[in-house]
Amino acid sequence: MTLRVAADPARWMYIPARFPWQGYTRVEEWSAALLAALDDLHDYDTDQRELIRAYAEGLSRSIDTGEHRYAYLTQPHVETAIASFYEWPHLDVDDAELQGARDVRAVRPAVTEPFHSAALGDGTLTLRHVADATSGTVSAVAHWVWRMPDRDIIMIVGDSDLPRFLRLRPLYDDLARAIDLVPGDEGRSSIWPTD
Template identity: 25%
Template sequence: MSLTIDWDRERWLYLPDAFPWHVYPDEDAWITTITGAFVRAGWTAEQASWLGDYLRGLRANNTSGAHRFAWLLDPQAVLASIDVFDLEADPDQTLADLTGSDGSSDDLRPPLVTEVTAADLGSGHRVERSLRVPRPAHESIDDDDPVGDDVMLMVFWVFRSPRADVVVTATHGEPLALAAVLPDIEALIDRIRVAD
């Protein structure tokens, strides 16, 4: 089982999980190509270095085997990435199992579940969770900024069929920033299909 994804290359960058990959012998060659394109578009060397570090970090923490994409239309304005999981079909797994939306104490409110339809994947569900994430004490700026909780928005799109369970996830600490890229995320989801 595998997925075919035809993404918009002007908006999304696929982050390979291993090298060599296509014409790139290693991560450094891949990063140099991407950051070089941004430098030619007017970015400074410092900005390009920051982008390279960001992309290295996204690759390094992708430990779950997901197909990861970074939104690169304007990374200085919004940093966003999504993960696409290509899972074996498992009818015993519930929607709550696939999204962790089983009433965890970390949830600020009950998850919002809506029905959605993707062009090739068909009918599915979108699950939106708002999670309370403890902020470590060392991240507190001063005594006037007490240690508290941050809010993390997680959105899942789940499409199930006898051939596969496809789960797409997006996570962001700024709900408005994530909302700004939701149309692009949903356009990418419309281009996912389960290969015959």
């Protein structure tokens, strides 16, 4: 079944993983169009344009197999964020594993709470804080999880900027609530952006 994400287009942009995509034959064409739109709004200098172009292309090229990605790019010169979505056939793992609740890098126990979506029903939200072994940086990582009889749906956000994570948390919750299923598309796993 296909996921549909009714993301707020003023805040979230779907990041394509493969090209051609919606008329763009290569990632460079897509990033140039994105940069032109952002540049019209913010009038970037040359260095900012190059940084944003490279960031956008990196977002696309680094998408893992089975991952679908949205990025918060309203003002990429101020702050950015990434949300990753996964839809798998029901996995033979317990809830805590899917929620990331037993992450050995956690600096304190993960917190899991109920999370409800009108489209997907009752799920969970698990938040943990993990430390990078090399730098010591602590990041917030959240998993929004729905376990259905035939599939598991997960949205994951991680951020080493804890104040930004807290500031954007309501937007992440809204994005998680925007996930829906497109009926009649059994056997496929993909995301339809609604914007």
